[in-house]
Amino acid sequence: KAGVTQTPRYLIKTRGQQVTLSCSPISGHRSVSWYQQTPGQGLQFLFEYFSETQRNKGNFPGRFSGRQFSNSRSEMNVSTLELGDSALYLCASSSGMYSGNTIYFGEGSWLTVV
Amino acid sequence: SQQGEEDPQALSIQEGENATMNCSYKTSINNLQWYRQNSGRGLVHLILIRSNEREKHSGRLRVTLDTSKKSSSLLITASRAADTASYFCATDANTGNQFYFGTGTSLTVIP
Numbered sequence: 001k002a003g004v005t006q007t008p009r010y011l012i013k014t015r016g017q018q019v020t021l022s023c024s025p026i027s028g029h030r031s032v033s034w035y036q037q038t039p040g041q042g043l044q045f046l047f048e049y050f051s052e053t054q055r056n057k058g059n060f061p062g063r064f065s066g067r068q069f070s071n072s073r074s075e076m077n078v079s080t081l082e083l084g085d086s087a088l089y090l091c092a093s094s095s096g097m098y099s100g101n102t103i104y105f106g107e108g109s110w111l112t113v114v
Numbered sequence: 115s116q117q118g119e120e121d122p123q124a125l126s127i128q129e130g131e132n133a134t135m136n137c138s139y140k141t142s143i144n145n146l147q148w149y150r151q152n153s154g155r156g157l158v159h160l161i162l163i164r165s166n167e168r169e170k171h172s173g174r175l176r177v178t179l180d181t182s183k184k185s186s187s188l189l190i191t192a193s194r195a196a197d198t199a200s201y202f203c204a205t206d207a208n209t210g211n212q213f214y215f216g217t218g219t220s221l222t223v224i225p
Contacts, residue, residue: 004156031211043215055210068175090156094211100145100164103204103211105157 002027004093004106007090018079021109026071033103034066037088046089047090049074050097077103081113118203118216126222133190135219137203138183144206146179148188150199157202160188195225201206 005024013019025032033048033056045058049068066076072093078085088110092103115159118139127133137146145164149157161177163170163186170177176189200220204213 006156033211033213035215042217043204045212045214048211050210056207056212058212059130088154092157092211098144098210101158102147102162103213104159105149106212107156110154111139 004091004104005088006091006109008109010110010112011105012114013081014085014114015081017081018077019081019111020075020077021089021091021111023076023091023106025074025091026095026104028105029093029095030072031094031097031103032068032072033092033094034074034076035090035092036060037090037108038086045088046076058063073113078111083090083113085111086113087111118205118214120201120203120216122219123217124222125218126224127193129193129195129223129225131193133193133197133221133223135188135201136223137186137188137216139186139203139205139214139216140184141205142208143181143223144208146177146186146206147204148175148177148213149204151202151218152199153175161194163205165215193221193223195223197221198223 034046048056068074088108090108092105094103121136147162148160200218203216
């Protein structure tokens, strides 16, 4: 069974641009969540989608948005990029609706904003 | 912040020794999960322990949970150089699949 797949793995953007990251969950998983990891703040929850609906959202500005498609694939978008958005963005998927199931992470997308 | 904290922040041991990492958290939980992260990579799931469980084993890993103290520990026995990584605990936020991650313990196993 294929794991969580994230694309692209690495990208460099300029301040003010926008970026879209993609995540394909494990087959059959309907929950997809996104996390931002930085050396200073650690791993922080961005949002979670379940069956195309956003269920939870972390404490991030509105420049961070996401969506989930009917095949459970998810995208997150960051508009008007700032230097501080440089981070590893991790996608995770889970089979269940609630937290009793293991969540599996992808390899992440490294975003550098210059 | 409801983020947990791991202790110690960094740990360096010789191959073959045991490594113990601790995690403390702030609110009641349904379950706690431990993850490993190799430098620059994604997180690899190690163990999930539920709030009604006190101890769980998986291979060389032993996890304990003390909900009265809001703490958990991860023991890696007979460590190997390949165990060198950062280890994180994650606690559920009681809302869907949102988790709070600790600050991580950086483990170095010296061959």
